[in-house]
Amino acid sequence: MAGPEISCSIHFAGDRDATLAVAVRSDLLLRGVSAEIVHRPGNGRATVDDPDRPRLCVSAAPDSALLEFVAGLSEGGRRMLVVVGESGCAEGLTWRLLASGAEDVVAWASADNPGASVLARLQRWREVDGLVRSNVVRRQLVGATTGWLRALRRVVEVAHFTGAALLVTGETGTGKELIARLFHHLDNRPDKSDLIVVDCGAIVPTLAGSEFFGHERGAFTGAMTARDGAFAAANKGTLFLDEVGELPLPLQAELLRVVQESTFKRVGGDTWRKVSFRLVCATNRDLRAEVSAGRFRLDLYHRLAATMVHLPPLRERRADILMLFRHFLAEATGVEGLRLDPAVARMLDQREYPGNVRDLRQLALRIAARHVGPGPVTPGDIPDEERPLEVSAAQEQQVQVLLDDAVEAALSAGCGYRHIRDSAAETAIRLALRRCGDDLQEAARRLGVTDRMLQKWRAQGRALLQ
């Protein structure tokens, strides 16, 4: 006989007796959930816990000692729900439990039918995780770190189980466009039409109206024929506004109107056309800050950010670097599972990637172009300019002595911490640019910052560093 489809493990923390854990287990068993109490090591029983099974952390009287336990249980992106006694959990503690990795905190109060709530969550997680593990997602989007998985699950859930708009934020090269494409792919609207991409950063202001609304024949000089714009093309499909933070204010007002009213007119036309599309937007700007600065409409922001997901930069998911590299290498060479010499793996692991996953992909393509034969990727496959320059201990000591002298002189001259810090940063940028013959990209790579930051520094100088 096939076993129950939904399962979870129950961990109880801090409680002397397991009454609540046993009650939760009995209730879930009656609902067809295979729930097993997993004992912690040290109490004489074996701990067996399937890594794909969600965890329930049960605590009759939660206190701050629970935070560390919860963080441990959610490690590696494990799904984890905290179940507390009938009297609930202090509000402050609830927020801290969520920050420690819990997906939610549920009070086991019989009047609220908590078993049904827990079951509903377990069912939803199983469906979402099934999609996250499916080939269609795994082949395109690589990563297994907690921050990445959390973002991915959120996208999958919003895309597949709701009809809401999505705003994707994150630094350049973190995968926003890939995520927007996945969002459209997982949308299960019947008769779904196409994904239409508009790069708001590349729109020519004079043609912007036509780009979005389309135009009638003769609407302006050069409009020889009538043409559909992005709104019409996205009808019954998805409109992806990339770099939405770059959208000029007048266009923001027009977009808001179309989103609210679901109608528009072509430029030069007077027929109202009905339209219905799902919106996904991406930006590497902080849109809230743009709203505060008066550069982005608050009402439009609320519409676009119905649901939001932030993609972590690669430096916050360094454990994904080698997995991503292997994926790009296989893509470029057509060979799966090429081994990496340990020196190569170390170099990849220690390198900075200011342009995030895009940088890593470019590097993988350059390495793939040099690699020949079926053997491992070796240090000789690494392009010259990527080879790590070892700083010897003696050199490091010499640098420290020089730095001590310079800071000593600055302190004697009455300079404060901020002044010294900003001057050092400015000097590093100036000298790196000089060394690299004013090649902004190369200087950025050596300094471990983005090209964009150096461009801004050029434009704004010291103000940027403050």
Ligand SMILES: Nc1ncnc2c1ncn2[C@@H]1O[C@H](COP(=O)(O)OP(=O)(O)OP(=O)(O)O)[C@@H](O)[C@H]1O
């Ligand atoms: N998790 C991932 N798995 C596989 N490839 C990825 C992943 N994230 C990003 N990439 C790859 O990295 C490159 C940059 O991704 P993408 O264009 O989606 O980033 P972006 O955040 O939209 O960048 P920008 O803000 O500069 O437009 C692409 O080649 C994409 O395929």
